[in-house]
Amino acid sequence: xxxxxxxxxxxxxxxxxxxxxxxxxxxxxxxxxxxxxxxxxxxxxxxxxxxxxxxxxxxxxxxxxxxxxxxxxxxxxxxxxxxxxxxxxxxxxxxxxxxxxxxxxxxxxxxxxxxxxxxxxxxxxxxxxxxxxxxxxxxxxxxxxxxxxxxxxxxxxxxxxxxxxxxxxxxxxxxxxxxxxxxxxxxxxxxxxxxxxxxxxxxxxxxxxxxxxxxxxxxxxxxxxxxxxxxxxxxxxxxxxxxxxxxxxxxxxxxxxxxxxxxxxxxxxxxxxxxxxxxxxxxxxxxxxxxxxxxxxxxxxxxxxxxxxxxxxxxxxxxxxxxxxxxxxxxxxxxxxxxxxxxxxxxxxxxxxxxxxxxxxxxxxxxxxxxxxxxxxxxxxxxxxxxxxxxxxxxxxxxxxxxxx
Numbered sequence: 001x002x003x004x005x006x007x008x009x010x011x012x013x014x015x016x017x018x019x020x021x022x023x024x025x026x027x028x029x030x031x032x033x034x035x036x037x038x039x040x041x042x043x044x045x046x047x048x049x050x051x052x053x054x055x056x057x058x059x060x061x062x063x064x065x066x067x068x069x070x071x072x073x074x075x076x077x078x079x080x081x082x083x084x085x086x087x088x089x090x091x092x093x094x095x096x097x098x099x100x101x102x103x104x105x106x107x108x109x110x111x112x113x114x115x116x117x118x119x120x121x122x123x124x125x126x127x128x129x130x131x132x133x134x135x136x137x138x139x140x141x142x143x144x145x146x147x148x149x150x151x152x153x154x155x156x157x158x159x160x161x162x163x164x165x166x167x168x169x170x171x172x173x174x175x176x177x178x179x180x181x182x183x184x185x186x187x188x189x190x191x192x193x194x195x196x197x198x199x200x201x202x203x204x205x206x207x208x209x210x211x212x213x214x215x216x217x218x219x220x221x222x223x224x225x226x227x228x229x230x231x232x233x234x235x236x237x238x239x240x241x242x243x244x245x246x247x248x249x250x251x252x253x254x255x256x257x258x259x260x261x262x263x264x265x266x267x268x269x270x271x272x273x274x275x276x277x278x279x280x281x282x283x284x285x286x287x288x289x290x291x292x293x294x295x296x297x298x299x300x301x302x303x304x305x306x307x308x309x310x311x312x313x314x315x316x317x318x319x320x321x322x323x324x325x326x327x328x329x330x331x332x333x334x335x336x337x338x339x340x341x342x343x344x345x346x347x348x349x350x351x352x353x354x355x356x357x358x359x360x361x362x363x364x365x366x367x368x369x370x371x372x373x374x375x376x377x378x379x380x381x382x383x384x385x386x387x388x389x390x391x392x393x394x395x396x397x398x399x400x401x402x403x404x405x
Contacts (some may be wrong), residue, residue: 023038252344258281376397
């Protein structure tokens with residue numbers, strides 16, 4: 001058996017996607033001493049990409065200390081832990097690529113006689129890695145290894161435990177996390193504001209259907225209604241409005257995406273036709289799946305299931321049978337937004353109410369329970385701009401002027 005080591009890893013994104021970074025550390029389980037630390041920006045990315053990047057950096061750091069170590073990787077990301085443990089599927093391409101890289105590192109460690117296990121921990125128990133991730137999002141790149149962390153009377157890999165009377169130098173206690181005395185080694189800690197052209201995203205909510213008019217839920221996996229006559233007229237007006245908008249602003253190459261649901265596909269086709277383009281479907285822009293509530297009116301649900309409806313509106317992990325939770329939707333839409341931003345230029349997305357709300361929530365850090373205060377009318381336009389350095393601007397929300405002409 002090799003040396004036992006604990007890896008604590010985290011990642012974050014201010015905007016999701018937005019300015020992202022990871023933090024990771026290696027801890028001696030016997031003393032609690034931190035013997036390696038990593039923090040680095042990953043540019044514009046989602047939380048999940050940053051979290052996976054942190055896991056990989058932590059495993060690599062532990063591997064450099066002992067190639068055949070028995071490693072317990074601790075993270076507060078249930079998603080990453082479950083996926084790496086093989087219990088949850090990995091659907092998004094970026095996450096699949098990073099998961100494969102993490103598994104390759106774990107396989108190298110196993111081949112050298114070690115092992116890697118994955119453990120979920122509450123966020124409060126992962127505060128040291130979280131602090132490093134926040135430093136990365138602030139522009140710092142940190143690499144501290146055993147020699148850097150050892151005190152004057154210590155050998156590499158035997159750093160003083162927290163509270164050791166022989167420890168020298170400043171100590172840091174972040175939200176109760178154990179930290180060893182360290183000497184700051186910030187490789188780079190500043191980035192100038194990005195003045196290049198941003199990626200522009202125009203979100204178009206689909207036109208109305210008969211379900212919309214009747215106030216019925218029509219999520220992913222439901223009846224999938226098409227636009228009605230009014231909805232088709234709205235979609236055409238939205239296409240004309242997008243064309244006029246692009247005439248008045250620099251936009252670079254333009255692409256049109258839509259969710260895979262019929263009403264969004266039809267809206268996307270109308271917008272693309274106005275621009276002389278062909279739309280591309282990205283199913284991650286689909287509406288939230290409401291499971292057994294699909295096809296039911298909000299009045300019916302409010303009357304029969306008031307407590308469950310409250311949970312759907314406030315609990316990130318609540319999902320109806322056959323449906324999906326807000327957290328699942330949030331992560332799905334976050335990945336779609338990340339890909340759209342990466343395309344550059346201007347991307348017009350025909351999508352749905354809840355995904356638009358999720359985008360605004362991610363950018364503006366709006367809590368789930370407050371999302372429902374955001375108006376996103378049928379065939380409305382919402383515009384955002386994202387710069388390479390993580391800066392963003394919400395240009396307009398719920399623009400419906402084209403529907404009143």
